[in-house]
Amino acid sequence: MEYLKWLKNKDLEYRDGELFFGEHCVSSLGEKFGTPTFIINESTIRKRYDELHSILKTINSNMQINFAVKANNNLHVLRLLDSLGGHFDVVSSGEAFLCKAAGIQPGKILQTSNNWTDEELEYAVKNHISINLDAPSQIHRLNNIVNKYDAEKPIVSFRVNPIFGAGHHSHTITAGEHVKFGILEDKIVEVYKQALNAGFKRLGIHIHIGSGILNAAEFEKAIQKYYNIIQKIISELDIIFEFIDFGGGLGIPYKPDQDPINVQGYANLIKKYHEEFTRKLNLGNPKFIFEPGRFLTAESCIIVSKINTIKKRSNKIFIGCDTGFNTLIRPAFYGSYHHIIPTQDIESYMDKNVDIVGQICESGDVLGRDRHFPQVKEGDYICIMDTGAYGYSMSSNYNARPRAMELWIHNNQPPKIVRTRENFTSLLENQVISLPSEVFTQSIPFIKMHGTGNDYIYLDFFKYTYPEINYFDLARKISHRRFGVGGDGLVLIIPKSTNVVRMRMFNTDGSESEMCGNAIRCIGGYCYGQGYVNTSEFFVETEGGIKKIIVLGPNKIRVNMGSPILEGLKIPTSVDRTPVIDHEISVNGFSGKFTAVSMGNPHAVYFLNDISSLNLEKIGSLLEHHPFFPERVNSEFVEILNRNEVNFRVWERGSGETWACGTGASAALVAGVLKGVLDNKVLFHLKGGDLTLETNEDLTEVWKTGPWEFIGEGMYRYSQNLS
Ligand SMILES: Cc1ncc(COP(=O)(O)O)c(C=O)c1O
Numbered sequence: 001m002e003y004l005k006w007l008k009n010k011d012l013e014y015r016d017g018e019l020f021f022g023e024h025c026v027s028s029l030g031e032k033f034g035t036p037t038f039i040i041n042e043s044t045i046r047k048r049y050d051e052l053h054s055i056l057k058t059i060n061s062n063m064q065i066n067f068a069v070k071a072n073n074n075l076h077v078l079r080l081l082d083s084l085g086g087h088f089d090v091v092s093s094g095e096a097f098l099c100k101a102a103g104i105q106p107g108k109i110l111q112t113s114n115n116w117t118d119e120e121l122e123y124a125v126k127n128h129i130s131i132n133l134d135a136p137s138q139i140h141r142l143n144n145i146v147n148k149y150d151a152e153k154p155i156v157s158f159r160v161n162p163i164f165g166a167g168h169h170s171h172t173i174t175a176g177e178h179v180k181f182g183i184l185e186d187k188i189v190e191v192y193k194q195a196l197n198a199g200f201k202r203l204g205i206h207i208h209i210g211s212g213i214l215n216a217a218e219f220e221k222a223i224q225k226y227y228n229i230i231q232k233i234i235s236e237l238d239i240i241f242e243f244i245d246f247g248g249g250l251g252i253p254y255k256p257d258q259d260p261i262n263v264q265g266y267a268n269l270i271k272k273y274h275e276e277f278t279r280k281l282n283l284g285n286p287k288f289i290f291e292p293g294r295f296l297t298a299e300s301c302i303i304v305s306k307i308n309t310i311k312k313r314s315n316k317i318f319i320g321c322d323t324g325f326n327t328l329i330r331p332a333f334y335g336s337y338h339h340i341i342p343t344q345d346i347e348s349y350m351d352k353n354v355d356i357v358g359q360i361c362e363s364g365d366v367l368g369r370d371r372h373f374p375q376v377k378e379g380d381y382i383c384i385m386d387t388g389a390y391g392y393s394m395s396s397n398y399n400a401r402p403r404a405m406e407l408w409i410h411n412n413q414p415p416k417i418v419r420t421r422e423n424f425t426s427l428l429e430n431q432v433i434s435l436p437s438e439v440f441t442q443s444i445p446f447i448k449m450h451g452t453g454n455d456y457i458y459l460d461f462f463k464y465t466y467p468e469i470n471y472f473d474l475a476r477k478i479s480h481r482r483f484g485v486g487g488d489g490l491v492l493i494i495p496k497s498t499n500v501v502r503m504r505m506f507n508t509d510g511s512e513s514e515m516c517g518n519a520i521r522c523i524g525g526y527c528y529g530q531g532y533v534n535t536s537e538f539f540v541e542t543e544g545g546i547k548k549i550i551v552l553g554p555n556k557i558r559v560n561m562g563s564p565i566l567e568g569l570k571i572p573t574s575v576d577r578t579p580v581i582d583h584e585i586s587v588n589g590f591s592g593k594f595t596a597v598s599m600g601n602p603h604a605v606y607f608l609n610d611i612s613s614l615n616l617e618k619i620g621s622l623l624e625h626h627p628f629f630p631e632r633v634n635s636e637f638v639e640i641l642n643r644n645e646v647n648f649r650v651w652e653r654g655s656g657e658t659w660a661c662g663t664g665a666s667a668a669l670v671a672g673v674l675k676g677v678l679d680n681k682v683l684f685h686l687k688g689g690d691l692t693l694e695t696n697e698d699l700t701e702v703w704k705t706g707p708w709e710f711i712g713e714g715m716y717r718y719s720q721n722l723s
Contacts, residue, residue: 007341010044012385022409022410027304027381036305036322036323038302038387039407040418042409042410044299045081046080049081049084051263052292052296053084055264056288064086064288065292066087067087068292068293069098071390072388075102077300078099079102079534082103087108087109089110089112090109090129091112092111096111096124101495106127106128106129107128115180118145121141122149125142125146125149125154128154131156131157134159136191139156139198140198143200153201153202156195156204158183158188159183160188161176161183161207162222162229165179167210168211169336173210188229188233189236189237192239193236193237205230205233208249209247211251211293212249213251216262216266216269217265219269226273231280240283243288244286245291246270246289248292250263250294252299261295299388303387303391306382307320307379307380309378317354317355319354319356320357320359322359323358324358324401325362325398326397327395327401327403328384328391328394331366332364339386340382341385342374342383346375349374353371353373354371355368402421405419405420424715425444430465441720442469444459445459445463445464447460448487448714449525449708450522450688452660452686452689453689454661454688456522458490458522461495462495462532474506476509477718478490491504491506499538499539501533503540507653507654508656513543513601514601515545515600515601517665520547521549522710524549524551525554526710557706560702560703561599561662561702562599563702564670565598566699568580573604573633574627575596580595589618589619590619592608595607596633596671599702602632602653603634603635604633605667611647612639612647634650634664635650636668646668648665648685652664660691665691680697681695
């Protein structure tokens with residue numbers, strides 16, 4: 001294939017001298033997002049999936065494509081393939097977990113572990129994941145586990161080793177007498193017999209002979225042998241297989257002189273043998289399963305990398321860039337070829353051949369060897385092609401280099417970060433440093449956001465694994481305005497299940513709170529923006545109940561604040577009345593009347609003529625700790641401008657006066673409607689900005705709409721005294 005056409009086939013082309021991937025200028029992405037960055041192009045994955053599906057379905061309409069997750073486990077890739085109708089091939093419980101986290105139904109997952117552990121079998125059984133075994137001993141262990149959980153017997157298949165393997169490197173050839181995978185022909189009838197005896201009735205069969213096979217004819221011997229083995233099993237045991245799995249292995253043209261694999265030729269081979277054996281045997285109508293990894297995603301991704309050092313020797317030139325084998329291990333591990341091009345169309349060439357090398361402290365850290373390469377200079381960007389399979393998924397922190405970022409592009413849409421770049425704190429993850437002073441020191445990555453001036457420090461459990469921390473202590477220290485990062489408290493953002501996020505929050509005094517209506521907006525906007533949820537309407541589970549979030553715009557969130565509780569004792573107050581309206585109270589020279597409402601946390605609302613002159617420092621804490629409120633209380637002060645507009649101040653339990661409080665505003669709306677002084681929709685002017693609160697006629701639901709903002713992120717050095 002002509003070179004430019006070959007590039008174009010991978011959605012790469014030079015336009016006015018600049019390299020474009022899809023509709024995006026590669027050097028601009030490098031400039032904006034930093035390097036090294038994996039750039040994943042959605043449309044390339046779509047194209048490859050359609051291409052493969054349209055050919056393979058012609059040989060059997062009863063077929064499915066199980067994407068091999070080991071090639072690329074980015075949740076966005078998994079979700080995209082799920083939406084295209086793909087199923088999934090996983091090789092570990094971890095990969096199955098990632099599929100589930102991407103919202104994939106367990107029925108779409110087939111696990112082919114190698115040397116299955118009992119724990120992995122249990123995980124698969126409990127999660128209704130289909131199981132492909134690869135050793136005779138495993139069927140008994142599986143049977144015991146199925147019995148232990150009184151589970152329905154799952155579909156089971158065995159991986160056959162058809163002796164004939166193929167692949168781009170000995171490490172990726174997965175069939176052959178000296179290869180660890182699968183069950184050889186001499187034992188295969190026996191294992192199916194054992195499965196039948198143990199009561200497994202739904203059976204499939206599987207092969208995967210290797211990876212990176214570019215010549216379709218190389219599959220032939222294995223497929224022929226596979227059908228011979230199938231024939232042997234069927235004629236001895238009279239089994240009708242529910243599926244025949246042909247594994248993956250389809251290669252892609254990494255080198256400019258290579259053409260894409262002839263998928264039609266591959267399909268024809270399978271068709272030929274299936275038809276031949278159908279004439280001899282009752283094969284039934286088994287589903288055909290294919291497990292491509294590389295074919296679907298390799299070409300969908302490039303790495304943009306920056307040249308930092310060019311070193312000239314008498315015999316060759318070293319082009320040093322920031323992508324070492326920690327980021328892309330294939331060249332060092334398999335001697336694989338990845339085509340590398342500058343992001344600018346440069347006509348002249350270096351006067352000697354070059355080695356393109358990374359920064360890893362090993363001589364094997366070579367990305368491209370002996371290349372005739374354009375005349376680049378330090379500071380230029382390069383593009384390492386075809387890195388969407390076994391790229392990020394094989395990357396590491398070796399040499400303590402944080403892993404790269406993954407960026408998502410699709411047509412003209414703005415690029416989206418789908419996996420953030422690791423930082424130095426990531427390198428500390430799971431490490432426990434005990435200092436001699438018995439102080440446990442840990443770097444805590446945090447982000448800071450505010451909703452109408454209610455600023456919290458957030459820990460993102462989607463992104464980071466935090467060690468066991470005393471959150472009460474951390475909240476006190478990190479939220480200190482002078483000695484800490486400073487904020488109205490600490491909030492934990494925790495994955496719960498698909499489209500459900502959990503939040504926990506701690507006040508500046510370390511006490512735990514049920515929920516905060518401003519923090520929840522920040523969580524809503526942030527989780528949506530990060531892709532932690534895949535819909536603009538989702539749920540946040542709080543200690544004060546589950547709240548629905550609706551993302552109305554980039555910084556505008558509507559939250560269902562739930563139902564108010566009006567029973568005095570349940571709020572809780574010491575007043576045994578429902579509702580508690582205009583109850584008199586006095587502290588330190590302040591005399592007022594409060595209306596009590598719980599929005600998952602207790603509130604006392606005061607309607608006053610002028611709130612600007614109130615000295616909350618003097619009375620806030622006394623009201624909070626008044627004996628009327630057994631669990632203390634948030635106090636809200638409302639100045640009515642008209643039935644649809646109020647000024648508002650708040651004293652938050654455990655935190656003091658804050659710039660805004662969403663549950664407080666909700667409680668104030670409910671109190672105002674109860675007292676007949678406010679309508680059901682009211683604009684609140686708070687110290688930190690405006691919020692709109694709405695409630696229905698019978699006061700069973702409150703909705704709040706308002707902004708949120710990301711302030712920044714950083715690392716907090718936390719010292720916890722162990723004594
Ligand atoms: C069981 C199994 N299926 C499918 C694949 C995918 O292979 P490829 O990416 O070459 O299509 C692999 C890769 O090693 C595998 O082990």
